[in-house]
Amino acid sequence: MSNSAIVLIGRILLSIIFILSGFGKITAIAATSQYFASYNLPTPTAVAVLAGLVELIGGLAVLIGFQTRIVAYLLAAFSVASALIAHMDWSDGMQLIHFQKNLAMAGGFLVLAAFGPGALSVDAKRA
Template sequence: MTILILFLIGRFLFSMIFIFTGITQLLKFNETVKYMSSLKVPFPTLSTLGSSIMALAGGGGIIYHSYCLYGAIAIILFLVPSTYFGHKFWSAPNKKEKNNQMQHFMKNIALTGGAIIIAVASLYIK
């Protein structure tokens, strides 16, 4: 029973960043579309809508244990393109920006790893 409670708390804490991101992107939809355009994300309006839905659905799915696996997959599918398009440290104009983008890139890699762990754990923790 303790492991289930700890797994729930961990999933809840992990999910908060994605739920917050999805809500923020929807509340500031036009600004997010402009930002995605500046990053040269393909189909910025559709990408904004899709990433918002993926973040919200993924975060919510991870919290609700029955959909934990699907939520984790949604988060992975959200993180991979957002990491590539949003944190291109290799083309940063200066060292400070390169370091900043590399930190965000590595954070997203770690979050992807966390989502993989949650996906696998959801298959074993019932």
């Protein structure tokens, strides 16, 4: 398998969780806002909409390889911020796993930002 195909598969795998989570947040904005309010976030509805859009649009951008480096940095920061806001109760084993998952995703996005989206991407076609 070529490196281009492997990078494409990596982008697909990184993007799935963000596309699905962003879509879920946006289509259930009241529940998402209520959940965010439990973390004492300011203006939870606005934060919920913003988080949903970042995840959905960012995930789609990574999937197709559009503005990949910029979006990868954004989603890396988003992943770390999410870990620090929502997954700090390490006495709950699942929260620790979610925290570590978010850090691992951030690492994957930093690698994507450093090495780019590969030949099978919108970015490569535009270059």
